[in-house]
Amino acid sequence: MYSISKTNHICSFAPDLQSVMTVESGSEIVFETYDCYREQLTAPSKNKVYTLQGMNPATGPVGVNGAMPGDTLKVTVISIDLDETGTMYLRPGAGALHKYVTEAEVKKIRVANGLVHFNERHVFPIRTMIGVIGVAPESGDISTYSPGTHGGNMDTKEITEGAIVYLPVSVAGANLAIGDVHALMGDGEVTICGLEIGSRVRVKVEVLKNQHFHTPVVEDDAHFYVIASATTIDDACQAAVENMFEFLQERLPEYEANEIVCIMGLRGDLRLSQIVNPMRTAKFVMPKDVFDVTF
DSSP: OEEEOTTSEESEEOTTOOOSEEEOTTOEEEEEEOOTTTTOOOSOEESOOOOOSSOSOEEEEEEETTOOTTOEEEEEEEEEEEOSEEEEEEOTTOSTTGGGOOSOEEEEEEEETTEEEOSSSOEEEOOOEEEEEEOOOSSSOEETTOEETTEEEOOOTTOSTTOEEEEEOOSTTOOEEEEEEESOOOTBOTTSOOOBOOEEEEEEEEEETTOOOSSOEEEOSSEEEEEEEESSHHHHHHHHHHHHHHHHHHHOTTSOHHHHHHHHHHHOEEEEEESSSSSEEEEEEEEGGGOOOOO
16 A cells, blocks of 8 residues: 655646655555645644645645546545644635635634534534545646536535545546545635545555546445536536536437436536635436446
C-alpha cells in the first residue's frame, strides 16, 4: 500500500501537472489531507476575518499506470480516518445564509467516538465525506474550489466510505488528487462549509479500459449518482438530468427513449450537492434495482 503526505498538494487541477508518484492499477493509496483551511485556523475566534493562503488543497496528484484518455478511473473509498477537531468558519457575505451572519466566527468542534460534539446539547453522528476528488482535465487550469467533468470540488456527501467514484480520464496517468474532507455536511453546503477536518483517506484505484464516462458518477450499495456542475443551479440540474438519461440509455440499449424518460420520472430523484462554489453541483439519483449493471 502506498501513502502520500498532505505536504504534497495542489490548489488547481491542470493537464501538465507532474504526479508525485505513479502506481499500478489495483493499488491502494492513503491520502493524508489538510482541512480546507490548510490548518491556518488554529483556535476559536469571533469578529475576526482572516486572510488565508493556499486554501482547499488536494493531496496529490497520483498517476496510475495505463490510464489513458477515453478510459475511466474507478476510485473505491475504503476508509476515512479523521482528526480529532474540525473547524467551521463563518463570515458575513458568504454562503446561502450570509444575511444572517453579522460577524465572523471560527468554531472548533470536537470529533470523537464517531460523534460530532457540537455543544453540550447537540451531538451528531459523523458522516464522513470527500469534498474534492478529481483528475486532471483535458485543458485549462481549474481551481480546487471548482467542480467540473474532471470531478474536483463536487461536495457530494455520498462520496463517503464504501462509495465508488468513476472519473473520466483526460490525460495519461489520470493524476488523481483528494482533499477537503468533512466530518459532517448537509446537501447544499448552505453555510459555505461543513465540519472541515484533516484526514487520512484510503482508496483503491483501478483503470477501466474503453469504458468512458462523460461526467463523474458515484455508486453506493443501492444507487448510482450522476453528477453535473454548471454556473447556475438551473443549468446544473438540467445537465444532471440529461447526463443520467445518457447514462441509462447506454446501459439499457433495448429501451426506447420514452421508456427511459418514464423510468426516470418514476424512480429517479434530482438533488443538489452544493450551491456555494464557483460552479453549482447537482446529482440525479437512480436505484440500482432499475437495472443490473456491473463495471
